[in-house]
Amino acid sequence: MKKISYLYLLAFFITSCEDVVDVDLPQTESRLIVNAVFRVEITEEFVPVEVRVSETSSFFEQNEPTELSSAIIFYGIPLEDDPNLFEEVFSSSLAESQPGSGIYIPDPTFDRDQRIRTTSLEPGMVFQLIMEHNGNRYFARTTYTPTVPIDNLVQGNETLFDEDDKEVLVTFTDTPNEDNYYIFDFDFNEFLALDDQFIDGQEFQFSYFYDKSLEPGDEVEISILGADQQFYNYMDLLLVQTENTGGVFETPAATVRGNVFDITGIDNDSIFDNVERPENFPLGYFAVVQEFKESLVIE
Secondary structure, three states, X not given: OHHHHHHHHHHHHHHHOOOOOOOOOOOOOOOEEEXXXXXXXXXXXXXXXXXXXXXXXXXXXXOEEOOOOEEEEEEEOEOOOOOXXXXXXXXXXXXXXXXXXXXXXXXXXXXXXXXXXXXXXXXXXXXXXXXXXXXXXXXXXXXXXXXXXXXXXXXXXXXXXXXXXXXXXXXXXXXXXXXXXXXXXOOOOOEEEEEOOOOOOOEEEXXXXXXXXXXXXXEEEEEEEEXXXXXXXXXXXXXXXXXXXXXXXXXXXXXXXXXXXXXXXXXXXXXXXXXXXXXXOOEEEEEEEEEEEEEEEOO
16 A cells, blocks of 8 residues: 555655646737738739738737738839839739738729739839738839749759758750849749859859758759849748748748838838838848749659
């Protein structure tokens, strides 16, 4: 019986130590998240306009879609002597695709077609996104950036860290005498930012290694996106801060600032550098870029 008594006594002490500990997590103010990277395939009739908006949440909770009071895109070719003005202004009003989705597309109920035709795009065309959310006004500006196609995509035989690594060889030709920037999308939320500092005007081939378990017959889709220097810098920094965390477009790192700014109360829309509000900014990015895609079946 002594042994049994000792066991009961031990169990009593163990269960008595199971106290609930409440941890006071820091309270952070919710931020707007804007995912508005339009990937343009010139073979398609319309630009795939889709603005996804959500709000940051507290710890351990998923970010929830949010609703905009209004959203509109202005676009055109800027004047040479005043880049803040357009030769001719076009617009596209946006509406939520489904209530509560947080996804905004060209308004299908408008009295005229709000979609943007790819044939209207020109290099250097400027796009401005203006949104209202919870009484605040937000502004973003970007320039349509073309890119070059992928010349060749094949599977290689080398490995990097593990014998199960799968190598793909990507070949493209840089446009000469220009400062060019590229974003490569390797599927599975894997990206690479690349500039042409050392490859200007040359054909260039590089290897990319998948550390995922890819089996023979699996298909990967690889894209090359155009980028200006600002978008390249944003993606490059974002990739560094979100490495192995689940994807650059899930929740942008709070320290990486995009090109969407709070302009509430500002009369001059040409002021969108957020200088006066260094801590008041949404997360995410607005870009209109050309895309070329190629697929590869793993052997």
